[in-house]
Amino acid sequence: MTTVPSPSVPAPVSSDRRRRRRHVLVGWSFILPNFLGFAALTLVPVVGTFVVAFTDWDSYSSPKWIGLANFRRMKDDDNFWTALQNTCWYAAGHIPLTLAASLGLAVLLNQKLRGVGLLRTAFFFPYVTSLVAVAVVWNMLLSPDVGPVNQLLRHLGWSHPPGWTTSTDWSLPALILTSVWRDMGYYMVLFLAGLQTIPAELYEAARVDGTGAWKRFWHVTLPGLRPTTFFVLIMLTISSFKVFDLVQVMTEGGPGRSSLVLSQLIFREGITHGRFGYSSAVSLALFVIVLAVTLVQFQFQRRSER
Amino acid sequence: MTTTLLRRGLAYVFLVVLAAAILLPFVWMAISSVKADRDVFTVPIQWIPKSYHWSNFTDIWTQIPLATYLENSLLLSVVITFLQVLTGSFAAYGFAKMRFPGRDALFVGYIATIAVPWQAYMIPQYIIMDKLGLVNTRWSLILIQAFGAFGVFLMRQFYLTIPDEISEAARLDGLSEYGIWARIMLPLSKPALASLALLTFVNTWNDYMGPFIYLTDNNLWTVQIGLRSFIGQYDAQYAMIMAGSVISVVPILVVFLLGQRYFVRGIATTGLKG
Structure with a gap:
């Protein structure tokens, strides 16, 4: 993004920083609705596979680490x-x-x-x-x-x-x-x-x-x-x-x-x-x-x- | 000149014959669906039914709760498509038109999982759903399929083709980022939205594995699961099975014929401009 330089008075630093932080928040707010669902139900399970594969776990018991068994x-x-x-x-x-x-x-x-x-x-x-x-x-x-x-x-x-x-x-x-x-x-x-x-x-x-x-x-x-x-x-x-x-x-x-x-x-x-x-x-x-x-x-x- | 004409003619004939051969299973399905059971498999094949049994198309509704299955499929397809298009296009705006720290790392996360087959992580996903008590509810499928990476990816590819000057100008006019998305990006991206909506709808409608894993209650079954179970139970009622198949294909046929070019464009966009 090209920010338009203000020709007259330079904006005070604090408001500039606040604006930038706002921009970041707005950016994240666009992504968040999809990302929350995506993270919880795709990213976490993908990582989960790598962990669960090394455990002894069935629907009746709690997981137990068993290495390469x-x-x-x-x-x-x-x-x-x-x-x-x-x-x-x-x-x-x-x-x-x-x-x-x-x-x-x-x-x-x-x-x-x-x-x-x-x-x-x-x-x-x-x-x-x-x-x-x-x-x-x-x-x-x-x-x-x-x-x-x-x-x-x-x-x-x-x-x-x-x-x-x-x-x-x-x-x-x-x-x-x-x-x-x-x-x-x-x-x-x-x-x-x-x-x-x-x-x-x-x-x-x-x-x-x-x-x-x-x-x-x-x-x-x-x-x-x-x-x-x-x-x-x-x-x-x-x-x-x-x-x-x-x-x-x-x-x-x-x-x-x-x-x-x-x-x-x-x-x-x-x-x-x-x-x-x-x-x-x-x-x-x-x-x-x-x-x-x-x-x-x-x-x-x-x-x-x- | 005559040789090119001849070659064109040959290619043409070849393609028409090939297309007919490709569509032959559908023709056979449609013809069989109005036959009597004993006439479905005959030697030689009856291409024109000896007698017409339109009752196959009325009886199937009472043999299995087909109306419920269709309703379930429609409900799931519509809700999932709506959520996928909404959240996908919203997130895509953030990825394509805004710059902020962490954006690119997040996008890599999305892209990386597109290449991971669902089968590789469906077990942990199932465990999560199980812990949340959502197995055997529609919510499980909605949550799994509505927030896919695919929609984000498709919409982002499209937004990248829209010149930045347009959003810059709107920003100078005092429109907020949300306003730019709603008033400028959405109207401009209608073809891409149509592509995404159609692809998602058809994929959800045709999905077998998802409902097969998550929906055990007969009342929640989709057309695909219901039809498959019908075949398991009444495997000699060939004609009625074909009638059910025809009914399951018709909605997709209508959707497809209405939005054909959006389909093709959607596939081409996600496929090639990565």
Whole structure:
């Protein structure tokens, strides 16, 4: 803020200080209503996780400091390793497929075609529809014996199509398929916004040089989209590792434990069984994994910029 | 010239077919919702129902307290959206247009938590709610979701694009900071407010995990939880399940079609100008 210097008499120091203090108070008063709620229900719990994870605490007892015992227990917990593995598999499918699908859609829809707005709406719509409806419809579409998807696959000559959500091998692919379908419209919007930031002159220059469409994509579009791609990658990583709703509604982690993910384990341990300490330890593990993956991506980003 | 025309035509056809394929699950849902249960899964698929059972749409209201669920969802979505927009835009003014010690440190606190998945701190949050005796009340969800960092972030990004000269001029005219917020910033930021309101509304309406954790009382359930439980109990009433799904999607469809461009703008703003 630039304070207007008063040309005549310099203001007395005390009133100046009072005014400045008032300014600070006014500033804080703007932030406070939101910040109080935010601090009590987000900041404190975030810090709380780091403390509770090192205690033995369930809904019947009071917390007791036990150091790393929760983490030793996690090391021997079969459910934890299964959930971690499933979450990683889910991320390994969901991240690249969604990235590719949304980037492809954005590039195709970034043309001046009649009705392109309508098409964008169509691709974006799955993202805003209610999740339970999405899960229910896909569960029925993927129904192994009579579902439309397997009917189509049989028609195409696959005599024993996958059992999808009823099979331990195919429940994760079914979830990945549904989530890619649902999420690609959202990231498409991010990529479309990113495409607007690439100067049209770059494309003109490439066209004058006689560069083909594929090469233009490779040498102009992709480098121009690098900040967007990086951001999308981070968002996708976080959302993949914390996946819960879709899994809970579609498969409840089953059949068996074949699609159990980390968030579900945290929920079961912490809220169903009331084991606050142990579930916070798993939460902390989830947080550290997400942070580590994000940091690795940051490193890659920095190196490729050089 | 003809090759570009041809290529455009091909891209066009490809996109239209793809869009149709993407929307096919919704078409299937809508068609199934008026069928008889036994006609939902047939080989081959009936794309045109043999008989129309509109009663699916009337019977579901008596099978489950769907009206209560819808009311609960609406109440939560409206209250949370209102509080989020109000406190978010208010705080954003402080972050974007005022300078005072501690401001930037606070903002870093906000940004840092955006990247932390909710699942990583939901247990301590649950303990706090439990101690306050708010588990299994609407207050738990309202308090958790109304003061999110997201609204502050979105509105701040927008306020930063409004030139400082405007607020400077208003200050010289003797308007207080609150007056500047109410009379100048709010009217100028209508598109951003619309984006935030729509995104919050849809997110709250579609939220599953929050109500799933906090609301155990059937009277408090939202549409999402109610529908899911219905499916668990009556898993052979395929057509009625589809009717319920259609009913749960319609409000969102209306909101989305009315405010589409605000959605897209909101996502693009928070996404890229960080």
